[in-house]
Amino acid sequence: MTAPAAPPDPAAPSPSPSPSASWVNRVFSTDHKVIGKQFLFLGLTFLAVGGVMAMLIRWQLARPGQPVPLVGRLLFPGAGGVISPAAYTSLFTMHGTIMIFFAVTPILIGGFGNFCLPLLIGTRDMAFPRLNMLSFWTMAAATATLTASFFVPLGAAASGWTAYATLSTAIGAPGAGQTMWTVAIYFNGVSTVMGAINYITTVVRLRAPGMTWFRLPLTVWGFFLTSILNALFVPVIAAAMVLLFFDRVFGTQFFIAGSTIRAGGDPILYQHMFWLFGHPEVYILILPAWGIVSDLLSFFARKPAFGYRVTVWALIGVVVLSCVVYGHHMFTTGMSPLLGESFMVLTMIISVPTSLLFLNWLGTLWRGAARMRTPMLFCVGLVFTFGIGGLTGLYLADIVADQYLHDTYFVVGHFHLIMAAALLLASFAAVYFWFPKMFGRMMSEGLGKLHFWPTFLALNVVFGGQLLIGWAGMQRRLYDPSAYEFLAHLLPWNVWISRAAYVLGAAQLVFVVNFFVSLRWGKPAPANPWEVGTLEWTLPSPPPHHNFDVIPTVVRGPHELGHPDALARGKDWLGQDEVLS
């Protein structure tokens, strides 16, 4: 593997115009660092919105039909503060939509992808800064559309975050809310593809001299591979949204079965198109998290990442396999047994590279001189929850087990352990780790740990509890499970899961306080507070507009910790561009 053919001119200015006093220039900035922060703030805001919705859902499951305290009459005035069945359906639909498309995606991919990529590979900005700005504002437009959908007659979308046809067609979901949902997801996808074009081109073309593929930080590998999946599969859901839009607005029947008098489409077609995107989407979101955690475990264990190359090939293996496993979401649709078995085997095989990744994390931690700072706590927490989440995925990959577990809370618990717990823990690890570089101030370690422990414990109780009640047969999306005799005995379980959820929600207030207090009053951050060697830490905190005065020349990998040459110099790390004399 070699460095890029035409390295950037070391003396070239930043491609993005310098910030001026004009607020227009600041808001419509083309600087990747500003855009990264814009994505981060957008994502955190919607994380809070989606989180509040989760609390409301948990209230209904623990106290079915009782008025929501404090905010109930404000949010549900027509029902005396009680969450109606229609409102509940809309709540879990929008909770899932917001969390996946408008919280985790902007935080991890938009926020940290934008902020970190150019800094980590040693360049001054993205390959296409204006496209980058357009990507953010397209996401903002999608967000505005989704938000506006709450205020239209019949309310926001209510067909689940998967929007299965025919629930999501005009037959199942009349009103403009579902149509606006379709438009919002389409533009969210447009924004994501714009980002993917930029990330791929930037990594392929703008790596600093000496930054070979196998010297890239694993964070960069995560974002790069995610971008490939984004470019390939987000267009598939965009196509589904186009056809759903046509079905809803122009009366076409792509996702509505035909009849003897009119040829039509097939509701299962929607599921194929959705999951062809939807399963890679799991990896789209988790790959950056895996990359970040692989780097941070090494940094805080003060050891080189165990099996760096194996990790890279495992990530590539996951990307390849993720393209051919989506059918396991559709075992109960009556697919051919041969096809089902193929999807089952392929899904099981994906656990091989994933296990390699997991073992490499353990290898990195093994006998490390771990510094249990806040980012490290969140990373170790991720290793644990991802382990449980991944193992429970094997049950759902098995056709026989899936026939029973399909559409139960076991599925909800499984994907929340991956898509919520692991991704949130990775997002928080990233915030605590790069906050000093982003804002020039340190976050409070004490508050960070106070944030971590209740978060980690509560989310395992919540999502672990969901696994148990799902195993006991509780189906998802029921307005009041206790109304069914065979599920009534699970009400106390739901009460305890909800209590843990409230603890989880309350713990995030500690993060909010820590974030904003540190932003204003945090201790000024030194250039390299974590004592690690990747390129962003060679810059002041926060970095100047143009990032690097001179483009660095990279001479080694990202994880040179505990290196004898470093120890001889009285430290335990070497910078990627540090020349030893």
Added chain:
Amino acid sequence: MSNDASATRLNGAVGMAVFLGACAMLFAALLFAYAVVRSQASAWPPPGTPPFPRGAAASNGLLLIAAGFALRRAGTRGPKWAAVSLGLGALFLLMQAGLWGRLVAGHLGPGTGALGDVFFALSAFHALHVLGGLVAIALLLRSRASADARPRRLRLAILYMDFVAVV
């Protein structure tokens, strides 16, 4: 060509390759949907469907191919050929709009049957992509970019217009 210009050209080429890959997946998904709808029908076109004017649709397609050729000429014969390409592309859109009008009047619009559904959804979405290409050509004509940048942008526009013509 300077090193910087060469590097920027390659950046554009990589970016356009990824973009066209994404567009190809988008249209592949739409064509997959068409294949499924077609496979659900007892015959194609479904019985009772009014006749589809294949000749008009094909001649519109020829306009788009001609627009692509004109844009190629702009590289060697000057920007007036880009203007010709823009005109041909605009004519394609006008002719498509006319065709849609006739189809709706002839009870072959969206919502009237499987053939109308497929044709309108795919051709309307395709037309939006053509419109995007025409905006890019118009911007190219108005651009005051450097002598290095213009041919680079023209090459990217040609690639894109070739793609929408193939689709």
